[in-house]
Amino acid sequence: MEKYKVPTVLSIAGFDGSGGAGIQADTKTISALGGYAMNVLTALPVQNTQGVRNIYDIPTQAVKDQLKAIFEDIYPDAIKIGMVHSVELVHCIHTELIHYDGPVVYDPVMVSTSGHQLIQEDTIAACAALLFPRATIITPNLDELGVLVNKNIQTVSEMEVAAAQLIGNGSQAVLAKGGHLASSQLTSLLLQKNKAVQAYQSLRIDTRNTHGSGCTLSSAIATFLAMGDALDAAVPKALDYVYQALLSSKDLRIGEGSGPLNHFHNPKKLHIYELEQ
Template sequence: MKIVKQYTVPTVLSIAGFDGSGGAGIQADTKTISALGCYAMNVLTALPIQNTQGVRNIYEIPTQAVREQLDAIFDDIYPDAIKIGMVHNIELVELISSYLKDYRGSIVFDPVMVSTSGHKLIHDDTIQACVDLLFPQTTIITPNLDEVSVLVGRTIDNVQEMEKAGVTLLEKGCQSVLIKGGHLQTSELTSLLFQQHASPLVFKSQKIDSKNTHGSGCSLSSAIASQLAQQSPLAEAVATALDYVHEAIKGSKNLVIGKGNGPLNHFHNPSKLIIHEMER
């Protein structure tokens, strides 16, 4: 009797909001995860009405619907890694935290808290719930400078303040923190990775002159999750993900998609689906 080989693939679950224009949210996550050779799954947490010019409205997804989506995925395809994006109310924070308390895998949390125009997208009590419940459960959080400023209660706009803020966030119970430097007003961008009981790691890149950065934070966090699903060490996962997003921004700088801030070129150098032969 001929034995037919069977294969597995690295799986990544995105728990995040929607973007009908395709540049951010679960759409950016799915593109990124796929471009990096992993299999993407989604749980929808919110229905923003948005395009490249901004968010027009946000409709809530019932908490029970989110729970049932999680049930459907976990009953069938156990994710090797999870990316969490928009979680905009306390009930969702409590649900996701409780649901993942026994999860065996890496969790990347991109705390979507502030809009591009600087407005808070979630209330202070929800932010505190994220800090209390989700931060200790996640492998890494990936805030930008606006979000870090909200989390530490002061303006963070330079590398020296980023270094102080990273220590503060570790003290809040995070296992590790990547403070993204994409909003620095400098030609050279610096991102810092903080881990418990370790010195910060510094990642530098040249700033790309492009308005097509819509969904870059979503893409970075899902890229890190994709590398962690492949069992990469955290620092290596972060470095690879930062390089991926940098090249995706570079690959889209001359594209005209929409009237506002366009998306990244997620498929600038796509990988084939990674397959592993199953052990018998």
């Protein structure tokens, strides 16, 4: 008779053959933090460290079948959602998660590192209407935050106003990431309903190896939530994990462009705990 279980985290996201972002980054992050990673593939981007070249669709029925197969066998303790690039997929994921009662971390992958919008306006609207309210927290970067509020965001105060607007529009919590701020000190803001704004600051690391940092952060938050942390604890722990992963990869040469983080800079054993009797 089994006596133990592990924290299970499901990544619903796109593919990255170069290994630095998407479900590859999610799986590495969850594993490095001691969780058990599962995947549902939503899209097949053709990309490397130099950028996204193309995005091939995964049939909506295939995504639905993947989700059903996972939920019928291994119930996730937390879910991370990444690339959702069609209205049909938004509706599919929303429908399949209606009865899910665990935490959901949604990284709204909408703008590429080079500044190109990856999904259409109608899909953005569907995400905002259906997935944002369902998520425990959303984690937009500066560019994505600007797309969501239709403004150019350049300062910390503008980040706070934009994130508050998303809360007002139905999001439960927003982590506005400041990695694209034009300053040596980076600030990320956590806004939650009826709570004071929490600011997290760090020094900018001089590195080009930032590929997949958003995927990594959202997966780290989901993993800590799966282990039982509250959002107030999960977010700073995830931010520190990403900072250390960036710091330990800053001098590595992997690829000709923006290389990946060092997800395994301080790997943890699989977190095992007793089943409730």
